[in-house]
Amino acid sequence: MPTITLIEHNGTQHSIVGEVGQSVMQAAMNAMIPGIQGDCGGACSCATCHAYVDEAWVKSVPPAEECESDMLEFASARQDNSRLTCQLVIHDDMDGIVLHLPESQY
Amino acid sequence: MSLSSVVIVGAGQAGFQVAASLRQGGFTGRISLINNEPGLPYQRPPLSKAYLLGKITASNLAFRPEAFFDQQQIELLQDDAIAIDRQNQHVVLASGKSLQYDHLVLATGAHNRPLSVPGDDLQGVFGIKTLADADALAPRVKDARNVVVIGSGFIGLEFAAVAAALGASVHVVDLGDRPMARAVSSEMAAVFRQTHESWGVQFHFHQGVTRLIGENGQITAIETTDGKVLPAELLVYGIGVIPNITIANEAGLAIENGIKVDANLLTSDPHISAIGDVACFPCIQNEGEHTRIESVPNAMEQARTVASRLLGNASPFNALPWFWTDQGNLKLQIAGLSSGYDNTVILGSEATQQFSVLCFRKGQLVAVESCNRPGDHLAGKKILSRPPELTSAEASAPDFDLKTWELAHRP
Ligand SMILES: Cc1cc2nc3c(=O)[nH]c(=O)nc-3n(C[C@H](O)[C@H](O)[C@H](O)COP(=O)(O)OP(=O)(O)OC[C@H]3O[C@@H](n4cnc5c(N)ncnc54)[C@H](O)[C@@H]3O)c2cc1C
Ligand code: FES
Numbered sequence: 001m002p003t004i005t006l007i008e009h010n011g012t013q014h015s016i017v018g019e020v021g022q023s024v025m026q027a028a029m030n031a032m033i034p035g036i037q038g039d040c041g042g043a044c045s046c047a048t049c050h051a052y053v054d055e056a057w058v059k060s061v062p063p064a065e066e067c068e069s070d071m072l073e074f075a076s077a078r079q080d081n082s083r084l085t086c087q088l089v090i091h092d093d094m095d096g097i098v099l100h101l102p103e104s105q106y
Numbered sequence: 107m108s109l110s111s112v113v114i115v116g117a118g119q120a121g122f123q124v125a126a127s128l129r130q131g132g133f134t135g136r137i138s139l140i141n142n143e144p145g146l147p148y149q150r151p152p153l154s155k156a157y158l159l160g161k162i163t164a165s166n167l168a169f170r171p172e173a174f175f176d177q178q179q180i181e182l183l184q185d186d187a188i189a190i191d192r193q194n195q196h197v198v199l200a201s202g203k204s205l206q207y208d209h210l211v212l213a214t215g216a217h218n219r220p221l222s223v224p225g226d227d228l229q230g231v232f233g234i235k236t237l238a239d240a241d242a243l244a245p246r247v248k249d250a251r252n253v254v255v256i257g258s259g260f261i262g263l264e265f266a267a268v269a270a271a272l273g274a275s276v277h278v279v280d281l282g283d284r285p286m287a288r289a290v291s292s293e294m295a296a297v298f299r300q301t302h303e304s305w306g307v308q309f310h311f312h313q314g315v316t317r318l319i320g321e322n323g324q325i326t327a328i329e330t331t332d333g334k335v336l337p338a339e340l341l342v343y344g345i346g347v348i349p350n351i352t353i354a355n356e357a358g359l360a361i362e363n364g365i366k367v368d369a370n371l372l373t374s375d376p377h378i379s380a381i382g383d384v385a386c387f388p389c390i391q392n393e394g395e396h397t398r399i400e401s402v403p404n405a406m407e408q409a410r411t412v413a414s415r416l417l418g419n420a421s422p423f424n425a426l427p428w429f430w431t432d433q434g435n436l437k438l439q440i441a442g443l444s445s446g447y448d449n450t451v452i453l454g455s456e457a458t459q460q461f462s463v464l465c466f467r468k469g470q471l472v473a474v475e476s477c478n479r480p481g482d483h484l485a486g487k488k489i490l491s492r493p494p495e496l497t498s499a500e501a502s503a504p505d506f507d508l509k510t511w512e513l514a515h516r517p
Binding site: 022026029030032034039040041043044045046047067070071073074075 | 126129130149151152166169170171174178402403406430432437439478479480481482484485509
């Protein structure tokens with residue numbers, strides 16, 4: 001089961017274990033990581049599951065589909081490596097991936 | 107006064123979130139979550155969409171896996187709350203158990219308004235509220251050729267889109283004059299109507315249903331108020347919900363179109379809060395009128411407001427209402443409440459199904475409805491949450507862009 005590291009805006013690190021096929025958002029919620037809200041339950045409707053994929057890992061995740069990139073276009077504090085974690089499905093190649101959390105989801 | 111036990115009745119979207127937010131906020135007392143449905147607490151939105159299409163499995167509907175409840179010491183009780191003893195601060199359960207509470211949260215949701223017409227007990231007639239409903243419906247919708255939907259609200263139309271995508275011939279019957287009439291502007295409704303029609307869905311407006319016709323206990327057709335007979339092996343109704351107020355009412359709590367709460371989401375008993383679909387609260391976006399809102403974001407935000415209060419940070423509930431619905435390739439997101447709007451401005455192109463309707467009431471922006479324009483939705487939420495106000499004159503300028511305006515007017 002892939003390990004995912006989430007780093008809060010204040011620097012606090014969390015290493016969590018995700019299941020293949022699950023979204024990063026769900027894995028983070030299951031582990032009660034502060035800073036991921038997931039208000040719409042993964043319907044790509046709320047943008048409260050925003051995170052930045054660490055530069056070293058950007059190439060290991062598939063590109064965003066249209067709905068996600070449209071939502072991200074106007075998410076708060078958006079960067080080129082921004083993703084909605086509910087749309088990031090965990091697979092084996094993501095073992096060790098690092099994501100940084102924004103200061104706020106709003 | 108320190109709180110050592112919180113009992114939550116109803117383990118749906120709102121009830122579950124109170125428990126999770128309390129633990130996340132550091133609450134160390136006892137949390138009992140009473141769940142009268144089988145299995146783990148789960149989310150409902152996919153039930154009328156992705157779940158019926160087989161795009162998401164039951165295990166992905168659960169808010170959290172079973173281990174979460176043990177780890178977080180959230181006592182999940184498979185039981186039904188049947189009475190509240192306010193004097194002694196106890197909740198009585200169907201199993202005979204009785205739970206003491208320092209604070210009680212009622213998050214009992216709502217049930218489907220029944221169809222109540224002759225023949226409504228035939229097989230093949232469904233409402234969609236629970237996972238059990240969706241599980242019973244899913245195998246039938248795959249093979250159904252003739253489907254009738256009663257009610258063209260969000261859930262009825264979401265189901266119509268699924269049935270049409272699976273190849274059924276779909277008729278939608280509604281008493282009103284347009285789809286989603288309670289929730290969206292006529293401009294938005296018109297595009298949804300046309301798009302459903304392009305999928306083969308046929309609408310029958312200004313029509314009710316007088317009876318359901320069956321053979322050997324199975325529905326075969328329905329009759330509308332103007333006497334038309336529509337074939338149906340499967341009927342789904344979505345004609346509104348009725349809040350689950352029984353135990354609150356019997357306990358003497360104030361009731362007004364749901365359980366009446368104040369701005370802090372407290373009922374008429376200071377030891378009892380009510381949240382989610384069942385709670386009728388003073389809504390600042392609805393001119394302060396007591397309002398009941400049926401949506402996931404409302405349930406989540408109310409849950410967080412109550413959890414914060416129980417952790418010592420009381421603040422009135424004033425979150426901006428917002429909604430979404432997914433129908434075929436149409437993603438509709440609504441920020442604010444459009445009720446009583448008297449003027450609209452359209453951004454983008456209705457023809458390409460990528461547009462937003464700005465709804466104004468007495469010159470004030472009250473809602474932003476976005477179809478396949480999520481950027482507008484997020485900008486709209488921000489604009490509606492704080493001053494300055496966007497005027498309809500500004501929004502009507504030829505190359506007006508909502509996102510640009512929001513960026514330029516950030517405080
Ligand atoms: C098919 C469907 C699709 C939807 N789609 C969307 C959508 O796309 N977007 C959106 O924002 N919203 C959607 N909603 C609405 C959303 O799911 C609800 O607004 C939300 O679930 C409300 O949360 P709640 O906790 O108040 O009620 P619920 O989630 O309904 O939970 C209430 C729970 O309390 C239980 N209960 C009641 N009485 C008792 C008792 N006495 N003892 C114990 N338990 C009790 C009920 O059985 C239920 O399990 C949809 C709803 C449905 C049914
Ligand atoms: S959880 Fe809502 S967009 Fe990801």
